[in-house]
Structures are given as structure tokens and as C-alpha cells.
Amino acid sequence: AQSVTQLDSQVPVFEEAPVELRCNYSSSVSVYLFWYVQYPNQGLQLLLKYLSGSTLVKGINGFEAEFNKSQTSFHLRKPSVHISDTAEYFCAVRGTRPLVFGKGTRLSVIA
Amino acid sequence: DVKVTQSSRYLVKRTGEKVFLECVQDMDHENMFWYRQDPGLGLRLIYFSYDVKMKEKGDIPEGYSVSREKKERFSLILESASTNQTSMYLCASSWDYRTDTQYFGPGTRLTVL
Numbered sequence: 001a002q003s004v005t006q007l008d009s010q011v012p013v014f015e016e017a018p019v020e021l022r023c024n025y026s027s028s029v030s031v032y033l034f035w036y037v038q039y040p041n042q043g044l045q046l047l048l049k050y051l052s053g054s055t056l057v058k059g060i061n062g063f064e065a066e067f068n069k070s071q072t073s074f075h076l077r078k079p080s081v082h083i084s085d086t087a088e089y090f091c092a093v094r095g096t097r098p099l100v101f102g103k104g105t106r107l108s109v110i111a
Numbered sequence: 112d113v114k115v116t117q118s119s120r121y122l123v124k125r126t127g128e129k130v131f132l133e134c135v136q137d138m139d140h141e142n143m144f145w146y147r148q149d150p151g152l153g154l155r156l157i158y159f160s161y162d163v164k165m166k167e168k169g170d171i172p173e174g175y176s177v178s179r180e181k182k183e184r185f186s187l188i189l190e191s192a193s194t195n196q197t198s199m200y201l202c203a204s205s206w207d208y209r210t211d212t213q214y215f216g217p218g219t220r221l222t223v224l
Contacts, residue, residue, distance in 0.1 A: 006153075009151070032209065041217075042217060042218075043115070043216050043217045043218055044154075044213075045214075045215065049212065090153060090154065094209060098144065098156055098159055099156070099213065101146075101153045101154040101155075103151060103152060103153035104153050
């Protein structure tokens with residue numbers, strides 16, 4: 001079975017500052033990793049995913065994540081955030097079971 | 112454009128009622144999923160289906176059942192609604208079971224009184 005831990009439930013950050021949202025996973029098999037974003041009153045949409053190959057994955061809206069197998073992490077980063085990035089972000093892992101989601105990190109961008 | 116629609120955005124029901132939540136996708140996807148989303152708990156998988164007429168229990172199936180008579184439609188059924196089933200319900204679909212993006216509907220906020 002697989003599991004996901006998002007290390008921060010809330011992250012406040014000033015506009016144009018960098019941000020990192022942390023995600024650690026646990027699995028006994030190889031995994032696929034995903035980050036989803038949920039804007040207020042909407043469903044989730046995919047930001048990026050790691051299936052294989054390069055460990056640095058680029059996604060939409062300037063986000064990127066790095067897969068680190070030795071640290072079992074898949075942290076999400078953005079060098080400069082905008083007000084419109086205010087949302088909830090979910091890390092998810094696919095191993096032997098269907099997607100397992102973390103509990104979410106609420107990113108609040110402050111003007 | 113990809114689309115997953117859910118029958119209601121908001122729903123209020125009484126304890127003991129039978130509740131149907133419907134989800135339709137227009138992408139010819141094989142796989143469909145039902146999640147519930149609660150603050151501080153993230154998304155938890157209730158049921159999923161990887162083919163018409165096929166269904167599998169997720170992590171929290173108790174109190175729920177599902178129906179998938181047609182490929183594009185996946186229904187979640189609460190046989191006898193209870194107050195602890197008050198939640199946001201999200202439907203999703205995908206093409207490839209393992210690697211593909213899941214596309215989500217906007218959600219149904221269900222309140223059971």
C-alpha cells in the first residue's frame with residue numbers, strides 16, 4: 001500500500017516570493033506521483049506528474065517538482081507566486097492501489 | 112474540451128433518505144472514481160470502476176454503493192443518508208488506470224440534516 005504526507009497544512013507567502021510545498025510518500029513498489037490544484041469552488045486539476053525519466057518535472061502556471069527517490073519526496077516549487085496561485089494543493093501517489101491523496105496544503109498569497 | 116459534470120452543486124437531504132449523485136463524462140474514459148473531500152482529510156476514495164458493470168471498493172465504501180450501466184455515467188448511492196455523510200463529493204474519470212490524469216467534476220456539496 002502507498003501513503004502520502006503533506007508536511008504543511010497551510011503556507012502563507014508574499015506575492016512574488018518563492019514557495020515550496022512539501023510532499024513525502026511511502027510505497028513498497030515503484031510509484032507515479034502527481035500534484036493537483038483546487039481553486040475555490042472548483043474541482044481538482046492536474047498541475048504536473050512524474051511517471052519516469054527526468055526527475056525534474058515542469059507543469060502548468062510555472063510550477064515544477066523534483067522527484068527524489070532516496071528521500072521519497074516530491075516537493076512542488078514556484079520561483080515567484082501570484083495572487084491567483086491562492087488555492088489548495090494536493091500531492092498524490094499511484095502504486096499498487098489507485099491514487100492516494102495527501103491531506104492538502106492551503107497556499108495563501110498575500111499582496 | 113474535457114468535461115466531467117455532476118448532477119448538482121448543492122444538495123440537502125434528510126437522515127434516512129436514499130440519495131443519488133450522478134456523474135457524466137464525455138471523454139470516452141474507461142475509469143471513473145468517486146471521492147469524498149473533508150477539511151483536513153483530503154480526498155478519500157469511495158468506489159471506482161474500470162469498466163462498465165465493473166466496480167471496486169475504495170478506502171471508505173461503507174454506507175455507499177455505485178452503479179455504472181453506461182460507460183459515460185457513474186452514480187454514487189447513499190442507501191440511507193446519515194449526518195456523517197455530509198461532505199463534498201467529487202467524481203473523476205481517466206483513460207489509463209495507472210498513469211493518466213484524472214479529470215474532476217466541480218463537486219457536489221451534500222448536507223444531511
